Amino acid sequence: MQNLLDLDRPAMVEWFRARGEKPFRAQQVVKWIHQQGVDDFDLMTNLAKPLREALKREACIRGPVVASVQRSADGTRKWLFELTDGNRIETVYIPEPDRATLCISSQVGCALNCSFCSTAQQGFNRNLSAAEIIGQLWMANRLLAAEGQAQVSNVVFMGMGEPLLNLDQVLRAVHLMQDDFAYALSKRRVTLSTAGVVPGLQRLARESDISLALSLHAPNDALRDELVPLNRKYRIEAVLQACKAYVGEGRRRVTIEYVMLADVNDSDQHAHDLARVLAQVPSKVNLIPFNPFPAARYKRSSARRIERFRDILYAHGVVTITRRTRGEDIDAACGQLAGDFEDRTRRRQRISVELMGGAA
Numbered sequence: 001m002q003n004l005l006d007l008d009r010p011a012m013v014e015w016f017r018a019r020g021e022k023p024f025r026a027q028q029v030v031k032w033i034h035q036q037g038v039d040d041f042d043l044m045t046n047l048a049k050p051l052r053e054a055l056k057r058e059a060c061i062r063g064p065v066v067a068s069v070q071r072s073a074d075g076t077r078k079w080l081f082e083l084t085d086g087n088r089i090e091t092v093y094i095p096e097p098d099r100a101t102l103c104i105s106s107q108v109g110c111a112l113n114c115s116f117c118s119t120a121q122q123g124f125n126r127n128l129s130a131a132e133i134i135g136q137l138w139m140a141n142r143l144l145a146a147e148g149q150a151q152v153s154n155v156v157f158m159g160m161g162e163p164l165l166n167l168d169q170v171l172r173a174v175h176l177m178q179d180d181f182a183y184a185l186s187k188r189r190v191t192l193s194t195a196g197v198v199p200g201l202q203r204l205a206r207e208s209d210i211s212l213a214l215s216l217h218a219p220n221d222a223l224r225d226e227l228v229p230l231n232r233k234y235r236i237e238a239v240l241q242a243c244k245a246y247v248g249e250g251r252r253r254v255t256i257e258y259v260m261l262a263d264v265n266d267s268d269q270h271a272h273d274l275a276r277v278l279a280q281v282p283s284k285v286n287l288i289p290f291n292p293f294p295a296a297r298y299k300r301s302s303a304r305r306i307e308r309f310r311d312i313l314y315a316h317g318v319v320t321i322t323r324r325t326r327g328e329d330i331d332a333a334c335g336q337l338a339g340d341f342e343d344r345t346r347r348r349q350r351i352s353v354e355l356m357g358g359a360a
């Protein structure tokens with residue numbers, strides 16, 4: 001049984017062609033699924049009955065199932081989605097006056113083991129399929145439409161997982177996000193956030209033009225080694241070079257994410273160093289107040305410290321904004337997504353050692 005959510009438009013055309021159907025049939029089906037949110041072939045009224053019957057036999061349209069939903073006082077909501085194998089992932093909807101952002105997951109858990117992130121605590125379980133990635137957007141829009149709420153206008157790969165370590169599936173989902181026959185989101189409205197996987201950045205530059213965010217969090221390698229262990233494999237200099245190469249023609253500045261950890265990376269000197277390090281890359285800085293979680297060993301920098309840090313960056317001419325924390329009351333803020341593992345024997349499994357080439 002082919003889950004049609006797994007197919008971007010070229011793959012859908014191929015799938016229909018193999019069944020002796022014209023390419024425009026594939027386009028019609030893509031529109032039904034992604035623009036109308038339909039999962040019932042009988043509702044696809046512009047397809048002939050025999051084709052609908054054949055589709056019912058050979059294909060399905062199956063998204064993740066809502067296990068629970070939590071609503072924040074600020075309008076943010078967090079869905080816990082259950083996948084067919086019982087694993088659970090989190091997806092966050094963040095409404096604002098001028099946009100509605102969906103923060104989606106790319107893996108069940110995460111292998112990178114960043115010391116300030118709650119997703120790291122559960123270790124890595126598996127990659128999501130393209131269907132499971134686009135399925136978060138597909139399902140969110142269906143649920144929102146049923147309530148008369150604004151459809152998703154922006155997508156950020158800032159949920160669970162490292163998207164550049166699941167790039168095949170992520171790119172297929174991105175194609176659908178950008179496809180005029182599906183979600184038609186412009187490159188400004190789809191942002192991939194990465195801890196800095198250099199080969200992934202290089203491939204992304206060849207195959208995509210979406211917006212890029214880099215989780216930097218430290219201005220020097222010694223400190224970044226501690227916060228983002230992936231840094232032992234891909235040093236700041238190499239990562240920033242790859243980001244610079246990414247920001248070629250027609251692409252915007254890279255967003256630099258910097259989590260504000262009290263007395264760890266938030267001194268005046270860190271701010272000066274950060275400005276110097278960033279001078280070589282067209283970038284803007286997003287300061288993220290640390291969001292606590294059980295067993296966290298860090299504290300959030302004070303509001304005054306964050307302001308001071310921002311002012312120093314400003315003085316160096318670095319465009320800086322402080323990310324407003326949303327959905328904190330439902331653990332939906334950055335770094336608070338945990339999901340749930342079905343297979344608890346694999347809970348502590350990490351592929352980080354292999355990933356770091358033994359350096360960890």
Ligand code: SAH
Nearest residue numbers: 117158162193194195215257290291334335
């Ligand atoms: N693996 C990707 C995608 C995760 S994005 C990446 O590293 O970019 C999630 C963002 O939230 C990242 O910038 C991450 O560093 C940040 N983050 C993680 N834990 C956090 C926490 N406890 N408080 C604030 N931000 C956090």
